[in-house]
Amino acid sequence: MAENRTDEFLERIQGLFRVADAEKLLADPVKEAITELLAASAVRLRAEAASVLVRTADSGDLKFLAATGEVADRIVGLEIPAGKGIAGFVLMSGQPLVVSEPDDESGFYAEVDKTTGFSTKLLLAVPLRFRDDVIGVLEYVNRSSEPFSEPFTPAEMDIAAVYAEAVAALVNAHIGADLMCELSRRIIRDSSEESDVRAWLRSMRENSTHARAIELAALVSELSEKGDAEVELCRTLLESLIGYSSSTTGRLDLA
Amino acid sequence: MTHPIDPISQDGASNFLPDPEWLSATGRGVTVAMIDSGVDASHPDLSGRIAEEVGARIEGKKVTFSPVDDGDLAGHGTACAGIITQLAPEAKVASIRVLGASGSGDAQVFLAGLEYAVKQRYKIINLSLGTTKPQFFAPLHDLLDRAYQAGCIVIAAANNLPQPSFPSIFSSSLISVVKSEEPDPLKFRFHYGEVIELTAPGVSVRTPWVGGGYRTLTGNSFACPHITGLLARLVEMHPELTPFQAKSALYAIARSNSTENG
Numbered sequence: 001m002a003e004n005r006t007d008e009f010l011e012r013i014q015g016l017f018r019v020a021d022a023e024k025l026l027a028d029p030v031k032e033a034i035t036e037l038l039a040a041s042a043v044r045l046r047a048e049a050a051s052v053l054v055r056t057a058d059s060g061d062l063k064f065l066a067a068t069g070e071v072a073d074r075i076v077g078l079e080i081p082a083g084k085g086i087a088g089f090v091l092m093s094g095q096p097l098v099v100s101e102p103d104d105e106s107g108f109y110a111e112v113d114k115t116t117g118f119s120t121k122l123l124l125a126v127p128l129r130f131r132d133d134v135i136g137v138l139e140y141v142n143r144s145s146e147p148f149s150e151p152f153t154p155a156e157m158d159i160a161a162v163y164a165e166a167v168a169a170l171v172n173a174h175i176g177a178d179l180m181c182e183l184s185r186r187i188i189r190d191s192s193e194e195s196d197v198r199a200w201l202r203s204m205r206e207n208s209t210h211a212r213a214i215e216l217a218a219l220v221s222e223l224s225e226k227g228d229a230e231v232e233l234c235r236t237l238l239e240s241l242i243g244y245s246s247s248t249t250g251r252l253d254l255a
Numbered sequence: 256m257t258h259p260i261d262p263i264s265q266d267g268a269s270n271f272l273p274d275p276e277w278l279s280a281t282g283r284g285v286t287v288a289m290i291d292s293g294v295d296a297s298h299p300d301l302s303g304r305i306a307e308e309v310g311a312r313i314e315g316k317k318v319t320f321s322p323v324d325d326g327d328l329a330g331h332g333t334a335c336a337g338i339i340t341q342l343a344p345e346a347k348v349a350s351i352r353v354l355g356a357s358g359s360g361d362a363q364v365f366l367a368g369l370e371y372a373v374k375q376r377y378k379i380i381n382l383s384l385g386t387t388k389p390q391f392f393a394p395l396h397d398l399l400d401r402a403y404q405a406g407c408i409v410i411a412a413a414n415n416l417p418q419p420s421f422p423s424i425f426s427s428s429l430i431s432v433v434k435s436e437e438p439d440p441l442k443f444r445f446h447y448g449e450v451i452e453l454t455a456p457g458v459s460v461r462t463p464w465v466g467g468g469y470r471t472l473t474g475n476s477f478a479c480p481h482i483t484g485l486l487a488r489l490v491e492m493h494p495e496l497t498p499f500q501a502k503s504a505l506y507a508i509a510r511s512n513s514t515e516n517g
Contacts, residue, residue: 060361083355089292089329092354092361093384095414098473099330100459129418132388134361151471154434154458161416 014188022184026177034066034170041163042068045124045156047140051075052128053087054136054171062087062137065171069141071116078115085112086125087137094134096126096161100151124152126160128168136171138164271500271507273489278441282343282487284494288377289339289480290368290384291332293323293352298333300463304340306347309371310355311364318367320351328355330465334472335383335480337463342440342484343491349377353384362386366394369409373402378490381483382411382429383476385420395421399428408486408501412479413451424450430502434458434478443482445509453505455481 038050049069053062060082067075080087090097101121113120121142128136140160143150152160286306296305310323327333336348353361353368365384372380380402386395399422402409410430413423423431434457435444443455457478464470482505489504490496496504 081355083292083328085329086331088354089331092365093331093412093476094387094416094420095383095385095412095474095476096416097331097476100471100473127416129387129416132418134387151459151473154436154473157473165417 017184017188020184022177022181027174027181030170030174030177031066034167034174035068037163037167037170038066039068041160041167042140042144044163045140045152045160046144047124047152048142048144049118050141051139052136052167052171053080053091053139054128054175055091055134060088060091062091065136065174069118071118074116075112075118078112080112086123087139090125090127090137091134094127094129096124096157098152098157099123099125100149121149122151124157124160126157126164128164128171130168130172135168135175138167271503272511273504273508274492277489277492280343280488280491282340282346282484282491284345285343285379285487285490286347286349286377287339287343287379287381287483287487288349288351288372288375289332289335289381289483290351290353290365290372291335291381292329292354293325293327293332294336294348294350295327295333295463295465295467296350297326298337298463298465298467300337301333301340301348304336304347305350307349308352309350310352311368313364318364320368320371323352327465328352330470331383331476333465334460334462334470334477335381338460338477338480339381339484339487342481343487346484346487346491349375362388362391366391366398369395369398369402373398373405373407376405377407378494378496379483379486380407380409381480382409382422383479385411385414385423387418387420392421396425396428398422399425403428403498406495406497408490408496408498410479410483410486412474412476414475419450426450426452428498430482430498430505432457432475432479432482434473434475440481440485442512443485443505443509444513445506447506453482453509454478457481 034052038052042050049067049072051067052065054065055061056063056079062080064075064078082088083092086097086099124140126138127134128138138160140152142148293310294301294305294308296308308323309320312319312321332350332352336350339348340346351368351372353365369380369382399409408430409428410432411423413431413433414420422429430453431451432453432455433451435454436458438456440456443453446452446454455478457475458473459471460473460477461469461471462477486501489501
């Protein structure tokens with residue numbers, strides 16, 4: 001009897017997740033917003049194309065998350081191994097860079113260009129920072145109008161760095177949305193395999209980007225499992241902490 | 256705000272000016288360590304100039320360095336080595352590659368690279384990398400102090416981004432550089448009292464590139480090797496130059512440049 005009820009509950013949950021379609025609801029709109037921002041900033045920087053690479057895991061591999069321009073469809077999803085290419089260097093060094101190919105040279109971004117058929121002559125790459133971490137790289141490629149061979153300028157590097165802040169916030173939102181999508185996919189696929197979800201959560205916990213938040217959540221959850229008194233203690237502690245930190249930003253009344 | 260000692264009104268700076276012979280020095284007998292993406296030792300501009308090529312490997316939680324022969328993974332190191340050897344054509348470069356060692360935190364790997372260079376007692380260390388992660392502030396500060404005490408002159412590229420990057424913001428134990436549009440490497444500037452004190456050429460710099468060609472590059476990390484190259488000349492003339500003396504000499508040279516140029 002109890003088992004039937006659980007099955008029924010799981011089916012309802014799976015149904016809800018199917019209806020909600022996390023991908024369409026959460027991840028796609030964020031990705032569209034990133035692409036819009038790329039297109040707008042590319043116009044501002046007189047760039048032929050723009051793209052965003054995000055770090056896929058702690059290994060430092062990079063993957064094209066979004067792109068504009070002629071070969072956008074071929075670029076999105078491509079991966080660059082850790083530490084390879086200009087993007088790999090920008091990710092590790094946190095340094096914005098401009099690379100231009102003199103007229104007498106040819107072929108520089110060999111690997112990606114080979115796959116896409118694109119010819120990179122000019123490149124402006126800026127790190128995407130979120131909090132203390134570099135989470136990806138924003139790139140602008142070639143000029144959209146005459147003079148086509150004019151390298152990106154230091155002033156344009158500064159403008160790109162400002163766009164990078166907005167893009168980084170969106171990329172971070174996309175990482176969160178992606179996590180929800182993955183969880184949703186797992187629940188729809190087979191929610192009775194609890195160990196599967198647990199293994200996924202464990203792998204997430206090992207990812208430094210989410211590690212701190214998940215650790216905190218796990219601690220609170222562990223403590224609250226012990227009983228009502230612990231739940232109360234936890235709540236009181238957290239509430240007073242929140243109260244304290246918001247009071248320090250305003251005026252402290254010590255009277 | 257004025258500084259207690261206003262360097263602009265101090266003619267004492269000229270006392271620190273090195274003998275002008277350094278201008279014609281070539282960096283002979285000096286090896287510069289470069290912590291970067293590796294180097295294309297087969298580039299015609301770098302032929303015979305590379306003293307050592309090591310790369311980071313992750314073994315468990317430890318980062319070790321061993322000889323590598325697969326060159327430059329990103330092109331950046333080749334460009335920086337090219338700038339160093341353009342300014343100090345007889346200096347040698349020891350390439351300490353910290354890129355491409357996956358499976359560990361980036362900052363940890365470049366910290367290990369810096370530690371390796373200090374342990375090898377390289378007199379001049381060029382560092383184009385940094386980190387904004389606060390947990391590395393203290394270990395890097397400690398390591399830079401050890402470098403200073405060991406007599407290693409560390410030159411780091413700063414970033415112009417809103418977040419401070421370590422170690423470039425440390426003021427006492429290293430020399431930090433940002434790019435300027437001035438093309439003449441000898442006309443670098445020293446901005447006393449600012450977080451990043453030196454400016455050097457870093458806009459549209461023509462450099463060697465992986466595969467034998469050339470690129471035009473812009474970024475602070477290309478300003479940094481300009482100062483490194485000049486220091487290689489100074490160290491040729493004064494092999495016992497300390498990090499403190501190096502900074503004083505750079506200050507005096509920049510001061511005399513700006514006086515000459517009005």
